[in-house]
Amino acid sequence: MRTNIRNFAAAVLLLTLSCGAFAQSDSSTFDVTATVASTCSISSSSSLAFGSYDPVTAAAVTGTTTVAVTCSNGMSGTNVGLAYTGSMSDGASGTLTYGLYSDAGHTTSWGDTAGVDRVAVTADGTQQNLTVYGRIDPNQTTAPIGSYSETVTATVYW
Numbered sequence: 001m002r003t004n005i006r007n008f009a010a011a012v013l014l015l016t017l018s019c020g021a022f023a024q025s026d027s028s029t030f031d032v033t034a035t036v037a038s039t040c041s042i043s044s045s046s047s048l049a050f051g052s053y054d055p056v057t058a059a060a061v062t063g064t065t066t067v068a069v070t071c072s073n074g075m076s077g078t079n080v081g082l083a084y085t086g087s088m089s090d091g092a093s094g095t096l097t098y099g100l101y102s103d104a105g106h107t108t109s110w111g112d113t114a115g116v117d118r119v120a121v122t123a124d125g126t127q128q129n130l131t132v133y134g135r136i137d138p139n140q141t142t143a144p145i146g147s148y149s150e151t152v153t154a155t156v157y158w
Contacts, residue, residue: 040071075123081112088148
């Protein structure tokens with residue numbers, strides 16, 4: 001019986017040693033890389049609808065809309081410009097003048113001139129909602145009745 005146990009132990013030892021010969025390995029490394037792009041996106045949520053303008057009362061009419069901007073985190077010098085003439089047309093000869101502003105008091109004009117009237121944006125990877133404040137100028141008593149419009153282009157610069 002001792003011989004059987006010895007033979008069995010020797011066989012197990014021999015198998016263990018021979019299996020160990022197959023447990024070798026070799027390694028290699030590789031890099032994982034990516035580049036975060038410097039980019040922005042911009043969209044407007046809705047039209048700036050002033051509603052009715054009454055030229056007889058000669059009062060200004062105000063309204064707002066929102067421009068949403070998202071830029072890559074860490075960018076600098078990012079800003080938004082609004083390109084428009086400041087004159088809505090009825091499609092014929094009628095016009096209504098108006099302005100777009102970055103403040104509710106309608107004192108800071110928002111335009112599309114670099115370093116002058118564009119609005120700065122925080123570039124942190126999250127959506128920034130910028131309110132556009134509009135105001136139709138008062139005392140436009142000669143404006144003919146009708147519907148007036150103009151297309152405004154909002155552009156993000158980086």
